[in-house]
Amino acid sequence: xxxxxxxxxxxxxxxxxxxxxxxxxxxxxxxxxxxxxxxxxxxxxxxxxxxxxxxxxxxxxxxxxxxxxxxxxxxxxxxxxxxxxxxxxxxxxxxxxxxxxxxxxxxxxxxxxxxxxxxxxxxxxxxxxxxxxxxxxxxxxxxxxxxxxxxxxxxxxxxxxxxxxxxxxxxxxxxxxxxxxxxxxxxxxxxxxxxxxxxxxxxxxxxxxxxxxxxxxxxxxxxxxxxxxxxxxxxxxxxxxxxxxxxxxxxxxxxxxxxxxxxxxxxxxxxxxxxxxxxxxxxxxxxxxxxxxxxxxxxxxxxxxxxxxxx
Amino acid sequence: xxxxxxxxxxxxxxxxxxxxxxxxxxxxxxxxxxxxxxxxxxxxxxxxxxxxxxxxxxxxxxxxx
Numbered sequence: 001x002x003x004x005x006x007x008x009x010x011x012x013x014x015x016x017x018x019x020x021x022x023x024x025x026x027x028x029x030x031x032x033x034x035x036x037x038x039x040x041x042x043x044x045x046x047x048x049x050x051x052x053x054x055x056x057x058x059x060x061x062x063x064x065x066x067x068x069x070x071x072x073x074x075x076x077x078x079x080x081x082x083x084x085x086x087x088x089x090x091x092x093x094x095x096x097x098x099x100x101x102x103x104x105x106x107x108x109x110x111x112x113x114x115x116x117x118x119x120x121x122x123x124x125x126x127x128x129x130x131x132x133x134x135x136x137x138x139x140x141x142x143x144x145x146x147x148x149x150x151x152x153x154x155x156x157x158x159x160x161x162x163x164x165x166x167x168x169x170x171x172x173x174x175x176x177x178x179x180x181x182x183x184x185x186x187x188x189x190x191x192x193x194x195x196x197x198x199x200x201x202x203x204x205x206x207x208x209x210x211x212x213x214x215x216x217x218x219x220x221x222x223x224x225x226x227x228x229x230x231x232x233x234x235x236x237x238x239x240x241x242x243x244x245x246x247x248x249x250x251x252x253x254x255x256x257x258x259x260x261x262x263x264x265x266x267x268x269x270x271x272x273x274x275x276x277x278x279x280x281x282x283x284x285x286x287x288x289x290x291x292x293x294x295x296x297x298x299x300x301x302x303x304x305x306x307x308x309x310x311x
Numbered sequence: 312x313x314x315x316x317x318x319x320x321x322x323x324x325x326x327x328x329x330x331x332x333x334x335x336x337x338x339x340x341x342x343x344x345x346x347x348x349x350x351x352x353x354x355x356x357x358x359x360x361x362x363x364x365x366x367x368x369x370x371x372x373x374x375x376x
Contacts, residue, residue: 130349
């Protein structure tokens, strides 16, 4: 039959659909044609670059599109024997802890204090949430001003007599990563606070009332009621945090761009430098696949931790 | 402490006092957090009102002219 008539009756469609389930055991390919546009987009923009990058990771590339040489696993070996790569790995781990654990603890503290229903607590809630909507570049540059050698923080500490002379933060090898993390924590506390606050408000009051009658202390209530019942909310915040910390790039790139001497380098910034600053595309591709492997393992762990639910 | 005295403690004036001291702690935590969070936001606004020469001055002017 044809579908060329401008009005296709329902019976014609059902007849046609029925004909695709032919009885002679042969599969009708016609329905699959409808998948072609979506699959074509998927193939061109996802599958092809993926395979091409995978092949690139085994080649030595001088200029992109130019001559290449197959070198086997040499690119992978080069990356894994690069001390800066390992430095970046450790920094990424520290960065994740600073981006996930610290703001969650602070966010929990703030959520609990705001949840006591103090008058004006909505004002505090709003103020603490504002940094979440500040663009990352703006936040990075503002913290550069504040933490800089001639910034307000140094001026303040010198004025108080806590420091004899301005301290180097973003251009010191020990303090550059904590400096970036200050901005990250500032930016994320409000986000976690709101999620945890929603979790807190879903805990029924009856449980606390019962605990109060049993003469439990505030700490006991927090420890034995609030924390267990907040577990889903805390898990969600932790998962979002871990995912965001793997994807993090601009946080470090704006403030220190990985420096000084790679002291604040994280995996994503070093990846960018190898591929697009030093134009080592082959090694960059290998680096990309190593990152892909790390992400895959982390994703597996996260899915197992969450029991496949909640997220 | 017996169970009944615990119950009394939770409901009596002693309990009220406990709540008010907790309230002070709550306010302190919130104010410190709000100031720490709001300062960079203030600094963005303050810097935006300064002359480009004034931005680099050390020690920085807390209030723009």
